[in-house]
Amino acid sequence: MPDMSSSPLASYAQLGIRQLREEDPELYDLLEREHRRQSETLAMIAAASVAPPSVTACEGTVLGNVTTEGYPGARFHAGCEVVDEVERLAVRRAEAAFGAQYANVQPHSGSTANQAVLFSLLEPGDVLLGMELSAGGHLTHGSRASVSGRYFTSVGYGTDASGLIDFAEVERLAREHRPKLIVCGASAYPRTIDFARFRAVADEVGAVLLADISHISGLVVAGLHPSPIDLAHVTTTSTYKQLYGPRGGLILMGKDAGTRVPGSRRTFAETLQSAVFPFVQGTPQLQAIAAKGRALALAAEPAFKELAGRVLDGAATLAAALAAAGYHVLTGGTDNHMVLVDVSRRGLTGIIAEQALESCGIIVNKNKIPGDPHGPGVTSGLRLGTNLLAARGMEEDAVRRCAALVDRVLSAVRATGTREWHLDAAVRAAVRAEVAELCALHPLSPPGAGSPA
Structure with missing residues (x-):
């Protein structure tokens, strides 16, 4: 690897991080917290992925x-x-x-x-x-x-x-x-x-x-x-x-x-x-x-096709595991990265399911489904995706474990209204601990990220 110590570009980036940390610790702390949040939560957001450091580095340049x-x-x-x-x-x-x-x-x-x-x-x-x-x-x-x-x-x-x-x-x-x-x-x-x-x-x-x-x-x-x-x-x-x-x-x-x-x-x-x-x-x-x-x-690199293959395999596994657990998976499965679930058949709304899962460190999003009686702020469905699971290198066994954690939370949460709910603290603590373990076993590794120095 070439020596970057004398590179003006590298020096500029390092100076920026140092100045931010020293001169604006409040903002720096928020950015650190967000980095930790992304690393330590299990995100299954269909509309998101994770950019590798070389991509985000471009956005911090003098351009x-x-x-x-x-x-x-x-x-x-x-x-x-x-x-x-x-x-x-x-x-x-x-x-x-x-x-x-x-x-x-x-x-x-x-x-x-x-x-x-x-x-x-x-x-x-x-x-x-x-x-x-x-x-x-x-x-x-x-x-x-x-x-x-x-x-x-x-x-x-x-x-x-x-x-x-x-x-x-x-x-x-x-x-x-x-x-x-x-x-x-x-x-x-x-x-x-x-x-x-x-x-x-x-x-x-x-x-x-x-x-x-x-x-x-x-x-x-x-x-x-x-x-x-x-x-x-x-x-x-x-x-x-x-x-x-x-x-x-x-x-x-x-x-x-x-x-x-x-x-x-x-x-x-x-x-x-x-x-x-x-x-x-x-x-x-x-x-x-x-x-x-x-x-x-x-x-354009071969590793990206491997990543995309994990995205597809993970989604198929996630859909099958949730269906086996008794959830109504829309269209009966998936051909892409996305899994849509009707949670109304479990007595829940999308907003309750989203919030309950987030409280346990699992990030998904509520979503309207065909014939939905609720508006977009409540919904009857969840949309899950596997882009981020694939970036963690998760194969089928790990994805099944993710599905089991989703089921564990949604089976335990009790709706008391369209937006109000209750989840036992012991369930929340146990799931959060398992989420932390999964994230540690499968750290985020976006394409081209390489190994940390």
Whole structure:
């Protein structure tokens, strides 16, 4: 390993940590506490992963000092010789990872990426067909709580009795409403998404197809889920959920990048390039772009495919173990990292289950399920994911132990209202002790983290 003692970059990072610790101990202590919390709790959050130190290091560099607007070679500020190279590198790595012909690495989030697509391809009032929030869709797919559901005429499709996407409904709604854009992808859907079938519907009604793969992008990169890159006109993703990267988003395109947008003289690539800047964003976060580039490099390594395989195997094991313990697992299982559980059949609400588990050091999130009588603040379901379990190196036996701990808590908690509950202190203490043991046996080891010095 090269000697870093004389590196200006390393010295700068070390100086920053030292100054923070000495000059602002209150904030430093909070950051230390959060680091310990993440290390010592058992997180099964489907919308999260853990970035390796080399990724987070990028976000603490001097790139954050550079103010500029525009794209490499066409900036609106001087002093961009180096950051242009950083962004070009991230773009090349994104294109290589996804097999894309176009990549925009500037979106500040997956939601921002979706907004750039929607607001550049649609006019206010145009029809947008997306998955209902209660069926597993995302806020940006047309929910009335989001700008996407207020500026456009939003039509929602759902799932059938088995919990799978109701393609008969998708086809009927598309023919009836003639949407200008169809969104496929979800934030709470545990099965494989048939992008080819969605494209066939979009082509039939003359709609643009947007695939949001924020939750499954790591599986797509690893070849463990079908890719939409050459099927959807545009693909978006966040970079922190399953790419083990920084907070941020990407816009990607395959063979449609050079085709013209319907009703326009501009191509999709030209339209989306100006959609991010100057339409919805100004100055890019260059330190985040560097971190995206680092994460995408790690995603191209063989170890990442092994990690993604653990994600899949862990989710299948978790779903089977919870079902064997008597829980209603939606759709009967999972094809990705996500497991959805209806806790109402155990006399609980999602908020009670979430809080009771958190009190024992197990982190999950409440989630609405189809036909849910409760709002998003209460819910009837839980959404669990295995991205973080996989980063701990957990194989099937350890995942089964995680499922047993979840069952132990949820079997012991007693609901006294929709939000009120009681859990015996002895159960809480015993589970917390076992969680601590599991975390010590399986420390977080994100891709490329290596061994501590």
